[in-house]
Amino acid sequence: MSLTKVFFLSSEIEPFSSTYSLSNFSFDFGLEMKKDKDVDIRMCQPKYGYISERKYILREVIRLKDLSVGFADGEKIANLKSAFIPKSRVQVYFAEGEDLFESVSDLLYKSKNGRLFNENSIRFAFFCKSVLFSLKKLFWAPEVIVSNDWQTSFIPILGKTIFNKDDFYKDIKYVHIVHSYNESVNLNQESFKSLGLLDEVGDNLDSFLNPVKYADFTVVLNDINNPIVDKINKNSTSKKVLKGSKHKIYDIDYTSSNYKDQINNVIKDIRSL
Secondary structure, three states, rough: OOEEEEEEEEEOOOOOOOOOOHHHHHHHHHHHHHHOOOOOOEEEEEEOOOOOHHOOEEEEHHHHHEEEEEEEOOEEEEEEEEEEEOOOEEEEEEEEEOOOOOOOOOOOOEEOOOOOOOOOOEEEEHHHHHHHHHHHHOOOOOOOOEHHHHHHHHHHHHHHHHHHOOOOOOOOEEEEEOOOOOOOOOOOHHHHOOOOOHHHHHOOOOOOOHHHHHHEEEEEEOOOOOOHHHHHHHHHHHHHHOOOOOOOEEEEOOOOHHHHHHHHHHHHHHHHO
């Protein structure tokens, strides 16, 4: 049976936000999957402050307005608005988290001087939880949720340890896509604590290891112009965890004429889970 209800989460989707190949992949994944008219694919990214609501015709979704999401020692308010990838029927939700994303520039993760924001981890932690929480309010249960790289790496853990206790979420499968690998990059303890996951992960704050452990299927996109598989294999722990998971490595060339075919190979395998 081929899956038809897919929720795709990413920190950036072309043309709304773009800092690396993640955004182009998100855009093409959505458009390629939507070519099958039986597929209901919906996408979601943060609503950064610089994104023009007028230009992209963002509209309020009454059911997704002023959602009170348990976070840290209290609650934070989330709002999700809706638009479409221009000249397509691919729906994109934009998640607001009070002031978490409002001040973010089009560099997304760092300042103009190149310094990474300390708030990255907590921002994306709230994004992940609020988006999962919104699904029940929307009365839409996807068959699979795709988390796209380290920014959404909280999704498989949240889904498999907290949200699966609710019957609404218990049958959802989780796919995690790895675009980048840096063994020195960890998410911070505060973000896991805010999600109620610190006891679950312990000292393991790794944005690669955690989603691979919890996802039903891991997609490793090995850019032939900037390969990451060799980097993963050089780390014995990463290599062991990946080997013990259900995963597949896809060589991809974003400059190739058959790039869309490569994306469709990924889509085919995800839909056959």
